[in-house]
Amino acid sequence: MTPTTSEASRYQQLRDHLNYLRLPDAAAALPTVLDQAKTEKLSPTATLERLFRIEVDATEARRLTGRLRFANLPSPATLEDFDYEAQPGVDPALIRDLASNRYLQTATNILLIGPPGVGKTMLAVGLARKVAEGGHRTYFTNAADLAARCHRAAIEGRWATTMRFYAGPACLVIDELGYLPLPAEAASALFQVVNQRYLKSSIIMTTNRPVTEWGQVLGDNTVAAALLDRLLHRSVVIDITGESYRLRDHQARTDNLRRTVQPATATLDRSPSGQFR
Structure with a gap:
C-alpha cells in the first residue's frame, strides 16, 4: 500500500524530530522498526520501546568506547x-x-x-x-x-x-x-x-x-x-x-621444537645401510 502524502509528511517530520533531538540511530532505524511494527502487529508502546532501545544501545556502546579509551588498558585481556x-x-x-x-x-x-x-x-x-x-x-x-x-x-x-x-x-x-x-x-x-x-x-x-x-x-x-x-x-x-605463564609457554615451545627437530635429526643421521651413525 502506497503511503498517502499526509503519512509521508508525518514520517518525515518524525525523522526530523528524532534528528533534532540528537537521536540519530533511532532516526536511521525508523523505517525498519515501522516495517516490523506492521509485520509483527506491534502496539504503539512496543514500537516506541523497540525504536528507543536501538538508540539507548548505540549510546551506551559509544559511552563504553569512551570509558575504555580513558581507561588506558595495556591489553584487550578479559x-x-x-x-x-x-x-x-x-x-x-x-x-x-x-x-x-x-x-x-x-x-x-x-x-x-x-x-x-x-x-x-x-x-x-x-x-x-x-x-x-x-x-x-x-x-x-x-x-x-x-x-x-x-x-x-x-x-x-x-x-x-x-x-x-x-x-x-x-x-x-x-x-x-x-x-x-x-x-x-x-x-x-x-x-x-x-x-x-x-x-x-x-x-x-x-x-x-x-x-x-x-x-x-x-x-x-x-x-x-x-x-x-x-x-x-x-x-x-x-x-x-x-x-609463570611466560615460562610455561616458553617451555611448551621448547618441547614442541625439540619434538620437531629430533625426528629430522634422526633421519639425517642414518647411514646408507639404514643404520644410525
Missing part, C-alpha cells in the same frame, strides 16, 4: 581469558564476585600479590574492563609512571590537578609496584594518591613483593606502614603462587 587451571590458587568464585563490581560500593581495594608472570596484570585488566562495562570510570597506570607524573606535576605547579585526576575514577589500577626501583619522592606520591582515595573509591594494585617488604620497596618504613594501613583497611588480598 576475565574470561584467565586460565584458572594454570593458577589453582585463584578462586573463580571470588573473581566472579569481584566482576560484579559490588566492591566499588564500599570502596574496597584489591591487592594482587605474586611473582612475575602469574597473571596479576591480566586479572587487574580484566577487572578494570568490568568496571568500565558496568558504567564506571577506571584508569590503569603503573607505579613508576604514577610516580613520574606526580613528580612532574610538583615541579610544574600542577600537583592539585594531578591529585584530582587520580582521585576521580571509581577504580584506579596501579600495576607493578616493586618491579622497578622508585625515586625518593615516589613513596610520598603513592601515599598521597592512596590517601586521596581512602574510603571513597577503590584501588586495584599488583605487586611482586610481599607487604612485609614494602618498606624496602618505597625506601621509607613509616610511609609504607601508613600506605598499607589505608590500602588494607577494606581490601581483598589475592596471593598467587603458581607457575
Whole structure:
C-alpha cells in the first residue's frame, strides 16, 4: 500500500524530530522498526520501546568506547581469558564476585600479590574492563609512571590537578609496584594518591613483593606502614603462587621444537645401510 502524502509528511517530520533531538540511530532505524511494527502487529508502546532501545544501545556502546579509551588498558585481556587451571590458587568464585563490581560500593581495594608472570596484570585488566562495562570510570597506570607524573606535576605547579585526576575514577589500577626501583619522592606520591582515595573509591594494585617488604620497596618504613594501613583497611588480598605463564609457554615451545627437530635429526643421521651413525 502506497503511503498517502499526509503519512509521508508525518514520517518525515518524525525523522526530523528524532534528528533534532540528537537521536540519530533511532532516526536511521525508523523505517525498519515501522516495517516490523506492521509485520509483527506491534502496539504503539512496543514500537516506541523497540525504536528507543536501538538508540539507548548505540549510546551506551559509544559511552563504553569512551570509558575504555580513558581507561588506558595495556591489553584487550578479559576475565574470561584467565586460565584458572594454570593458577589453582585463584578462586573463580571470588573473581566472579569481584566482576560484579559490588566492591566499588564500599570502596574496597584489591591487592594482587605474586611473582612475575602469574597473571596479576591480566586479572587487574580484566577487572578494570568490568568496571568500565558496568558504567564506571577506571584508569590503569603503573607505579613508576604514577610516580613520574606526580613528580612532574610538583615541579610544574600542577600537583592539585594531578591529585584530582587520580582521585576521580571509581577504580584506579596501579600495576607493578616493586618491579622497578622508585625515586625518593615516589613513596610520598603513592601515599598521597592512596590517601586521596581512602574510603571513597577503590584501588586495584599488583605487586611482586610481599607487604612485609614494602618498606624496602618505597625506601621509607613509616610511609609504607601508613600506605598499607589505608590500602588494607577494606581490601581483598589475592596471593598467587603458581607457575609463570611466560615460562610455561616458553617451555611448551621448547618441547614442541625439540619434538620437531629430533625426528629430522634422526633421519639425517642414518647411514646408507639404514643404520644410525
